[in-house]
Amino acid sequence: MREAFSTEMGTLWQADCLKWLPTVASDSVDLIFADPPFNLGKDYGAGIDDERPEEGYLRWCREWCDELVRVLAPGGSLFLYNLPRWNVHLAAHLDGPLTFRHWIAIDIKFSLPIRGRLYPSHYALLYFCKGPRPRVFHPPRQPLETCRHCGGELKDYGGYKNRMNPRGVNLTDVWRDIPPVRHRRHKNRGANELSLKLLDRVLDIGSEEGDLVLDPFGGAGTTFAAAALKGRRWMGCELGNTAAIETRLAEPGEDARLLDRWHAELGGLFTDRARTLRDKHGHDSSRYRLVTDET
Ligand SMILES: C[S@@+](CC[C@H](N)C(=O)[O-])C[C@H]1O[C@@H](n2cnc3c(N)ncnc32)[C@H](O)[C@@H]1O
Structure with missing residues (x-):
């Protein structure tokens, strides 16, 4: 030693x-x-x-x-x-x-x-x-998990979309x-x-x-x-x-x-990359409370 x-x-x-x-x-x-x-x-x-x-x-x-x-x-x-x-x-x-x-x-x-x-x-x-x-x-807190090709959500947050913490979602016990x-x-x-x-x-x-x-x-x-x-x-x-x-x-x-x-990439519901992809593929982000709403 x-x-x-x-x-x-x-x-x-x-x-x-x-x-x-x-x-x-x-x-x-x-x-x-x-x-x-x-x-x-x-x-x-x-x-x-x-x-x-x-x-x-x-x-x-x-x-x-x-x-x-x-x-x-x-x-x-x-x-x-x-x-x-x-x-x-x-x-x-x-x-x-x-x-x-x-x-x-x-x-x-x-x-x-x-x-x-x-x-x-x-x-x-x-x-x-x-x-x-x-x-x-x-x-x-983490950004929402999104499709790396189109930026769409991988999970459906249903009726909670307008009540989400703008700093991101809770970390889960599955890390992908x-x-x-x-x-x-x-x-x-x-x-x-x-x-x-x-x-x-x-x-x-x-x-x-x-x-x-x-x-x-x-x-x-x-x-x-x-x-x-x-x-x-x-x-x-x-x-x-x-x-x-x-x-x-x-x-x-x-x-x-x-x-x-x-x-x-931390600190918001979507990363910059996910946001760009979502805009390009027509995914509506406006139903979420985004960091930009707060600032
Ligand atoms: C899976 S690797 C660890 C990798 C490390 N987490 C990283 O990200 O770089 C396991 C390491 O344990 C070392 N090792 C094996 N037996 C050991 C022992 N008895 N005492 C200390 N280190 C040991 C190996 O040489 C190897 O580098």
């Missing part, structure tokens, strides 16, 4: 999380995000086992889950991203020491069909808090707008990497500026990048190579640009 690098916002350790987590103080972390290997036999580099017998994998997950429960501050929030296959067990393990809040379905567009099964179309993001309720809960990180320009290393948009939202929901965020599976550093850009302190570890994380945090320009783009 060694300290890989530090910035003014946080410190990364190159370490096995089961060795590093015991060094973190109890009840000290405001928000935890964990995206472990899914035990799908992926190559994360030398010495990282992603193909364990089922019970061995779950035993390993329960071990670091117990550490995450210990280090989480009262009122703190834990988000755990995994396949439904594993999170069904981990949710049962965490329910008791922590309080269950949500099973958030993250829609995935490009999965492969599995013979004899339903087509897998979501990953599970578990959301728990320590104690009866979270200290921070600020789910960001999280893009995969595929384009090489947005990708910080070869292996799995989550969208910054997912971390941006998670940090909005469960933390405030100055709070401390922990991620025990650093990967390409998406959690740390989001935390730093959003004024949160961070700490974490990664067993594999940490060079990509260090470079990413030293050069935050591309991440900052992406965050700005997504933030510009």
